[in-house]
Amino acid sequence: MAPVKGTSLPDGKLWMGPGTLEVPTALFALNRKRLVEKLQGVKKDAIVLLQGGSELPFYDTDVTYVFRQESYFIWCFGTTEAGCYGAIDVSTGDSYLFVPRFPAEYAVWMGPLVSLTAFKNKYDVTHVYYVDQLDEILQKINRGSLLTLVCNFNNTGTQKKN
Numbered sequence: 001m002a003p004v005k006g007t008s009l010p011d012g013k014l015w016m017g018p019g020t021l022e023v024p025t026a027l028f029a030l031n032r033k034r035l036v037e038k039l040q041g042v043k044k045d046a047i048v049l050l051q052g053g054s055e056l057p058f059y060d061t062d063v064t065y066v067f068r069q070e071s072y073f074i075w076c077f078g079t080t081e082a083g084c085y086g087a088i089d090v091s092t093g094d095s096y097l098f099v100p101r102f103p104a105e106y107a108v109w110m111g112p113l114v115s116l117t118a119f120k121n122k123y124d125v126t127h128v129y130y131v132d133q134l135d136e137i138l139q140k141i142n143r144g145s146l147l148t149l150v151c152n153f154n155n156t157g158t159q160k161k162n
Helices: 025-040 071-077 104-110 116-123 131-141
Strands: 046-051 085-089 095-099 127-130 145-147 150-153 158-161
Touching: 025 046, 025 071, 025 085, 025 116, 046 071, 046 131, 071 085, 085 131, 095 116, 095 131, 116 127, 127 131
Parallel strands: 046 145, 095 127
Antiparallel strands: 046 085, 085 095, 150 158
């Protein structure tokens, strides 16, 4: 998964291009810390699991609509890539980012594929794994509760379950 050219800076910052501010990834780490502090008084033995946004195909073509990450996911993790999940261990404060695993052949179209270490450094999270490892890692962490997010959209009557 190569970052879109012109939309990101090296490790430690999120930048959406000219005319926008550079946001330090330390802000997202602080947001996660504040979330953990609030939840520790309610449900200490838990994991928060959030699903980021997904790309939407444009009808019967091989292109997608312009991707925009879910606001709550950016607030927590600062990631702009599609298809990610994030988890936060309320007991320890550890953060987990799960990114899509692409076949090596994708590098032909996407450029060099980003390593797990590069994601870890870029987004300042404790652990990074592939999405296909999500179940295995959550079972290994083994907390008493799994907290997810459900969004109700009053203007459309739809619901997004995380």
